Amino acid sequence: MLKAGAKVRVLGAMSGTSLDGVDAAVIETDGQNVLGFGRSAFRPYDADEQSILRAALGQWGGPAVEAAAEVVETAHAELLSQFDPVDLVGFHGQTLAHDPSGQGTLQVGDGAILAEVLGWPVVWDFRSADVKLGGEGAPLAPFYHFALARYVKAREPLVFLNLGGVGNLTWVDPTAEKPEADGALLAFDTGPANAPINDLMHGRRGQDRDQDGALAAAGTVDDQIVASFLSHRFFHRMPPKSLDRDAWGSLIHSVETLSDADAAATLTACAAQAVHEGLGFCPRPPSRILVTGGGRHNTTMMKMLAAAAQIPVDPVEAVGLDGDMLEAQAFAFLAARVAMGLPTSCPGTTGVRAAVGGGTVSRPGTLLAAVGASGGDI
Numbered sequence: 197m198l199k200a201g202a203k204v205r206v207l208g209a210m211s212g213t214s215l216d217g218v219d220a221a222v223i224e225t226d227g228q229n230v231l232g233f234g235r236s237a238f239r240p241y242d243a244d245e246q247s248i249l250r251a252a253l254g255q256w257g258g259p260a261v262e263a264a265a266e267v268v269e270t271a272h273a274e275l276l277s278q279f280d281p282v283d284l285v286g287f288h289g290q291t292l293a294h295d296p297s298g299q300g301t302l303q304v305g306d307g308a309i310l311a312e313v314l315g316w317p318v319v320w321d322f323r324s325a326d327v328k329l330g331g332e333g334a335p336l337a338p339f340y341h342f343a344l345a346r347y348v349k350a351r352e353p354l355v356f357l358n359l360g361g362v363g364n365l366t367w368v369d370p371t372a373e374k375p376e377a378d379g380a381l382l383a384f385d386t387g388p389a390n391a392p393i394n395d396l397m398h399g400r401r402g403q404d405r406d407q408d409g410a411l412a413a414a415g416t417v418d419d420q421i422v423a424s425f426l427s428h429r430f431f432h433r434m435p436p437k438s439l440d441r442d443a444w445g446s447l448i449h450s451v452e453t454l455s456d457a458d459a460a461a462t463l464t465a466c467a468a469q470a471v472h473e474g475l476g477f478c479p480r481p482p483s484r485i486l487v488t489g490g491g492r493h494n495t496t497m498m499k500m501l502a503a504a505a506q507i508p509v510d511p512v513e514a515v516g517l518d519g520d521m522l523e524a525q526a527f528a529f530l531a532a533r534v535a536m537g538l539p540t541s542c543p544g545t546t547g548v549r550a551a552v553g554g555g556t557v558s559r560p561g562t563l564l565a566a567v568g569a570s571g572g573d574i
């Protein structure tokens with residue numbers, strides 16, 4: 197356990213739902229505040245690795261999941277070993293399945309193995325404890341958003357919006373004393389964001405994404421499809437709430453008869469309007485929306501969001517942050533909090549019964565010692 201308030205250098209790593217690769221970034225923190233940013237790097241998954249990960253999505257165990265875990269561990273070991281030594285690693289792993297009110301949540305990649313390979317302590321399995329205590333297990337970045345709101349010296353409530361495969365937003369009151377204080381944070385998944393657009397581009401054009409939203413910009417939104425999408429009960433459910441990446445498999449079918457451009461425009465509008473619905477749950481109107489995640493590069497999605505939200509919508513770069521690395525930084529920050537015995541989620545962020553610190557700490561040497569003690573061979 198680290199002493200609360202100690203200044204540490206932590207390397208965070210995130211492998212997100214879009215399956216494009218691993219982001220890794222170093223931050224300096226005392227567990228409450230962001231004190232500085234360090235190096236960052238990205239390691240893409242190649243086509244074979246992506247298809248191994250895709251094949252395991254939605255599964256809870258078996259050979260496909262084991263193969264996916266191996267891909268995740270290898271990619272992280274390759275990327276993280278290129279960094280200078282750190283005090284701690286925060287390793288999110290890859291979510292394969294998420295069903296918090298049923299089977300739980302599964303992130304693959306074994307942090308104990310990674311600790312042996314890297315020689316640094318690794319915090320991992322961030323979501324299970326929250327789910328066991330009745331929480332959604334996601335989103336977990338909100339405690340980091342609170343620290344960032346302080347770091348950028350925000351004085352009024354604001355929203356951090358992540359547009360990844362799935363969208364999630366955090367309403368932050370930066371004047372609250374601490375993130376777990378009553379009313380400091382409200383967070384939840386907004387709905388599908390880039391995942392259905394990527395699936396459309398993949399299925400129809402063999403491309404990874406709608407680059408800069410160009411195809412959507414050339415199309416016309418089918419308002420009826422958007423309205424029918426928004427009538428889903430998920431949008432009426434009070435937050436906190438979270439989603440599995442593929443919870444909206446039917447959305448792609450609803451645009452089947454549209455042209456490529458109209459389908460892209462319609463799916464992009466669904467993502468933007470889902471955020472708009474979510475904004476309605478904010479306890480007080482936010483002063484601005486700061487957007488992180490790959491979707492901030494999608495100009496069409498950003499325009500649709502700004503038109504719907506009617507408050508300033510900017511990429512996080514507008515306040516000097518790095519929108520490609522923010523989630524990796526978040527898991528570095530959360531790792532420090534876990535190691536210091538501080539909470540990483542609370543009723544306002546995941547619906548967990550009480551503020552909880554989720555994560556397993558694995559120290560290098562432990563796994564080898566355990567195998568040695570039981571007489572196993574390495």
Ligand SMILES: Nc1ncnc2c1ncn2[C@@H]1O[C@H](COP(=O)(O)OP(=O)(O)OP(=O)(O)O)[C@@H](O)[C@H]1O
Binds near residue numbers: 213390393488495523
């Ligand atoms: N220039 C671009 N134009 C359009 N879309 C883009 C662009 N760059 C990134 N994206 C979209 O952003 C996605 C990647 O976003 P990001 O890395 O934030 O997702 P993730 O972290 O994997 O997902 P999540 O946050 O749901 O776990 C890409 O798959 C793509 O859909």
Ligand SMILES: CC(=O)N[C@H]1[C@@H]2OC[C@@H](O2)[C@@H](O)[C@@H]1O[C@H](C)C(=O)O
Binds near residue numbers: 294301
């Ligand atoms: C279960 C899971 O991995 N959820 C991810 C996913 O990707 C975006 C959204 O859905 C968010 O809930 C979460 O990731 C971010 C990093 C989070 O926990 O804050």
